[in-house]
Amino acid sequence: MARIVKRTRGGPYPVTIGGETKYICGCGLSNTQPFCNGTHKIARQEDPDKLYWYDEQGTRFEHTDSFQGIRCPQE
Ligand code: FES
Numbered sequence: 001m002a003r004i005v006k007r008t009r010g011g012p013y014p015v016t017i018g019g020e021t022k023y024i025c026g027c028g029l030s031n032t033q034p035f036c037n038g039t040h041k042i043a044r045q046e047d048p049d050k051l052y053w054y055d056e057q058g059t060r061f062e063h064t065d066s067f068q069g070i071r072c073p074q075e
Pocket residue numbers: 010011012013024025026027028029030035036037038039040041
């Protein structure tokens with residue numbers, strides 16, 4: 001089953017365990033989940049009033065409606 005998940009975070013969550021810091025993907029675009037792989041950089045030019053989605057090659061698509069009813073994680 002496919003889902004549309006709205007994410008507004010533009011970067012990773014740093015997590016330090018045992019003195020080692022790992023970066024957990026917060027944007028949802030990494031293909032090495034749960035870890036950040038730097039793909040969030042393609043989302044830096046996003047307009048907060050638009051909804052975007054990306055295909056496997058990182059091509060961005062957009063919709064002018066922000067779909068306010070789509071739930072997103074609290075930051
Ligand atoms: S936060 Fe998602 S790829 Fe970096």
